[in-house]
Amino acid sequence: MAKILLWALLVLELWPLRSWSKLYKYNINGKTPKSRRWWEGPESNTGSNYGGWLFRVSHHRDATICGASYYSAYLMIVSANCIHPYRYDLEGASVEPTFTDDNVFGLIDTVYTPSQFQQHKLYMDIALIRLQSPIKGKTTEFIKLCSTTITTGMRMTAYAWGFDSMSLGPQSSKAKNGSVPVEDIASCRRKYAKTDIRLSSTSFCVTHPKDRMKCRYDGGAPLTYGTELCGVVSHGPLCTDTRQPGIYTNINKMVDFIEDTEKRIALGWLRIPKKPRKPVQAPQSNECVSA
Template identity: 25%
Template sequence: MCFDLQFTLHLVILYFVLGHVCSAETSERIVGGSAVTQKKYRYYVRLHNQGQFMCGGSLVRNNAVLTAAHCVKGTNVKALRIHADTIRLSDAGVVRSVKNALVSKSYNGGILNYDVAVLILSSAIPSSSFTAIPLNKKAVTSGTSCLVIGHGYTTEDGAVAQVLQEVWVPVINRATCQHKYRGVGTITGYMMCASVPGKKDSCGGDSGGPMICNGQQAGIVSWGKGCAQVKYPGVYTDVSKVYDFIEKVLAQYP
């Protein structure tokens, strides 16, 4: 299925603004999952830029969203909108503008290290339309099965999913992931990896969305080589490693 030309052009512009090139080999996505038919993940939100869907995110408070830095770095905050309480791209849900988009000085767009951002919304999401996701403070044990949700591609060369998708993937040992990506990309101490090789993974459009382990958000969809490739697992920002930054921002913007 061909990807919408306007959206593709917008993606290319965004990636150049962010300082790295979007290619078919480096993406963020959900493959091998299933459609979400009920609004059971009330913390999930969509991030739109100038009216176009770009990334996912999660509500950690009624007026604060956690997402990936590469989704917002270099963008015009006034053009950003958050869509909450919806599982279909065709549904607007509860919409809020973004007042502040905070990215750590430690963020490195070249290798997507410290790929985390906190968005402070213009006004709170009604309590009837969301449930905040608690954040994980400790490293997740390898082998732990974790939930990833998003509207990303369902195949490597596909298109965004019109209905929210969910998939369960096991966490992969960081040393193992570093070995797999040797010569291809850098797996730092601020990253974690997960996938079912060749079968289940995140994909393009899932960026910024949450990885939930043991009922808490442990990761943020960040990057990867291809989608659901046998050799290369998906790479996520390790929330336990950037937790202090998140809490500092939330304390500054109550």
């Protein structure tokens, strides 16, 4: 018995434990190449989290309002419908990480949306948050854009905090995730036929778990396939009725908008707009810029 115990202690001492201490050498700055900080998957995470790219958008009026994905030094990807009500009131908005308890956060300068986007519609439901400065931290990462064609039956990973499902339980500052399959688009359209929701050419659907407590679906929250961002939660139903599919914006169809906006910022063609004195009463303000 003593020999067995001694052997077990020796194994624990020498066995290569899974590392949860990945740290980057430097903070992100405005010139950090995305490829140097790409998320490499759950096995490379910096703790019991889902990666240094996963953020949430908070506002002084409504606490958490959107999920967000860190794409490049100054840009985060969210749902346009999610951020739209706050586009003229960004003074109290910030992005906060889910992967560290350190005082790491970012302030928002402006929001870019496609010119074709219309509030409460699903077409081109994407927005880019422009930060005042890159997010600091030795665990902060970027996520790659989707490079895989989305097809029926693919299993993807959904993330959420529960801020859009507070009727089912209290929201958490810590994200949860779950596996969901992509649903046939024709089946999804039939399920929404008697509602006001109309899928667009930039939408796709996933099947929610039957158990509402396992549903992961908050506005702007990401959907990943492997190590890539393939969808963000679009305007649609909540977890209170999981018979209805979850609707996501297809990142594959947003790549041109995202990369074009990034390029125009880098070239200085999109400058940070001046904030109006009374943002809420200034519908002509360019605080929310259509790219």
